[in-house]
Amino acid sequence: MTTYTEKGTAAPAAYFTGTVWVNMNVTPDDGYNINMGTITFEPKARTNWHTHTSGQILFVIEGIGYYQEKDKPIQLIQKGDVIKIPKTVVHWHGASHDSLMRHIALLPDFDKDKTEWLEPVRDDDYNSL
Template identity: 55%
Template sequence: MNTSENQNAIFPKGERAPADYFTGTAWLKMLVQANDIFNTSIGNVTFEPGTRNNWHKHPGGQILIVTDGVGYYQEKGKPIQTIRRGDVIQIPPDVVHWHGASHNSEMTHLAINTNTQKGIVEWLERVTDEEYNKI
């Protein structure tokens, strides 16, 4: 399933995500910027097939809501999980992890960064092809 031409997208793709933090092509549309009232940021992220972000962690935690496609999520030291439209992943503060599209499908999710007063993200090393292909 490749949903790159999905005309039912909820939000626009936005701008290309920084290549420093992604292997492959991803798109980011920020929907809510962090502020002192809500302490939350929300971004709509679309990963092309085979694309993933680097290992990273969120000081305030993160919630992912998959809105389209099929992807992968992995916490350091644990097996890769397949994630699909409708899945909700709650990531506690400072848990090192990565997420991205499966080999053959785009994947879009809402990335909700909570407690942003503690910091939003700390980027780490790239996910290697060997790590990604362990699915």
């Protein structure tokens, strides 16, 4: 048995800005064709811009954060929100300025997914909200 309530381990700094924790809850090694983890973002922490060829689904379970698709405005996200990210859309997500944000991230069709990590979100873009 595993739990999604633990913070997990520090996320790789190459793909994130700030303090981020990753707790992998379900992986293909468990016999499922998904990758599912609980990600905890401390205030101001965020992912780099990135894409998923299989898309991504986020279930916000705590706090307040931001989500943005390339060339679109930043959206406020909060506990209870479900964000359905279409296949290959360039996007980022993370905590707000003053609140942590925790979400469960689901990558479907994991055996076909290619995640491409891009550049970090610039501070001036993050602070534009």
